Amino acid sequence: MPMRKLDLINERIMEIPTLPVVAQRIMDLLNSEMADYGKVARLIEQDPALAVKILKVANSSFYATISGVSTIEHAMAILGGDEVCNILTSFSVYNFFRDKESANFDRRYFWQHAIVTSQVAKYLAAYSKLPDESIFLSGLIHDVGKIVLDYYFHDEFAEILAYVIKHQVPFSVAEKEIIGVTHYQVAAKLLQRWKFPDRVIRHVFYHHAPWHDQTYTEGSIVIYLANLLAKIAGYSSLKEERPTDLSLLTDAKLLRFLAANGFDLDEKKLNIIMANIRQFIEREKDNVLLLFAE
Numbered sequence: 065m066p067m068r069k070l071d072l073i074n075e076r077i078m079e080i081p082t083l084p085v086v087a088q089r090i091m092d093l094l095n096s097e098m099a100d101y102g103k104v105a106r107l108i109e110q111d112p113a114l115a116v117k118i119l120k121v122a123n124s125s126f127y128a129t130i131s132g133v134s135t136i137e138h139a140m141a142i143l144g145g146d147e148v149c150n151i152l153t154s155f156s157v158y159n160f161f162r163d164k165e166s167a168n169f170d171r172r173y174f175w176q177h178a179i180v181t182s183q184v185a186k187y188l189a190a191y192s193k194l195p196d197e198s199i200f201l202s203g204l205i206h207d208v209g210k211i212v213l214d215y216y217f218h219d220e221f222a223e224i225l226a227y228v229i230k231h232q233v234p235f236s237v238a239e240k241e242i243i244g245v246t247h248y249q250v251a252a253k254l255l256q257r258w259k260f261p262d263r264v265i266r267h268v269f270y271h272h273a274p275w276h277d278q279t280y281t282e283g284s285i286v287i288y289l290a291n292l293l294a295k296i297a298g299y300s301s302l303k304e305e306r307p308t309d310l311s312l313l314t315d316a317k318l319l320r321f322l323a324a325n326g327f328d329l330d331e332k333k334l335n336i337i338m339a340n341i342r343q344f345i346e347r348e349k350d351n352v353l354l355l356f357a358e
């Protein structure tokens with residue numbers, strides 16, 4: 065791709081507005097070593113819409129051990145500070161892109177894929193006994209670069225969609241062919257600008273090639289697998305995308321890499337995980353929708 069195009073893309077990304085102040089400040093707190101949850105609670109209380117959202121989640125059946133959570137501090141005690149921060153950030157990113165509708169890239173499929181991926185990622189983190197650090201957030205925003213491309217490079221993205229459908233290839237293949245930059249590169253650039261934690265940026269950047277991530281490999285593997293398993297479960301970001309099945313994950317070299325990083329999988333285990341995931345999605349659907357419902 066001519067260099068000028070890449071410059072143009074970088075320039076446009078730098079022009080994308082920042083997230084709302086509250087989200088930005090929460091991000092700063094998240095990035096600091098000793099996150100002060102008292103401060104987070106006070107920030108949340110200043111934004112009634114966010115506060116209501118958090119209370120709704122804290123009172124959902126998924127978390128509620130006791131009913132009637134009515135203060136943010138109580139909610140933080142139940143959900144945990146990290147989870148509250150992740151929920152708020154997810155909500156801010158979702159809100160930021162929600163109104164950027166498009167005629168040729170159906171957002172319903174996009175968000176459904178994103179939400180299911182985030183749920184599967186949570187499941188996989190628990191399954192592999194990994195600390196659940198920002199996994200939900202990474203899963204939710206892993207493909208956000210597609211929306212950035214669709215919104216800020218609409219004509220080129222229309223060509224990318226047409227290419228994906230016509231040749232039945234992954235997005236990144238079409239993206240490289242048409243504009244020379246992929247959705248994960250674009251997303252990483254934006255998340256850097258938005259000062260997201262390094263961990264999340266890497267999960268997103270490596271979600272199609274976790275073997276290149278030397279730092280947060282396990283998390284990147286979780287997002288990589290979650291993305292594929294969400295597609296296998298029937299939740300792709302584009303309806304006309306080539307269907308995927310488990311055979312994609314039974315490559316010997318891939319299985320060796322996964323095993324070396326603590327994900328000891330084979331066809332039998334994958335089938336069991338897949339069955340569990342289908343049940344898990346069914347069960348969690350309402351909870352997650354609660355977060356994104358009006």
Ligand SMILES: [Fe+2]
Nearest residue numbers: 206207247271
């Ligand atoms: Fe992707």
Ligand SMILES: [Fe+2]
Nearest residue numbers: 206207291301
């Ligand atoms: Fe994806």
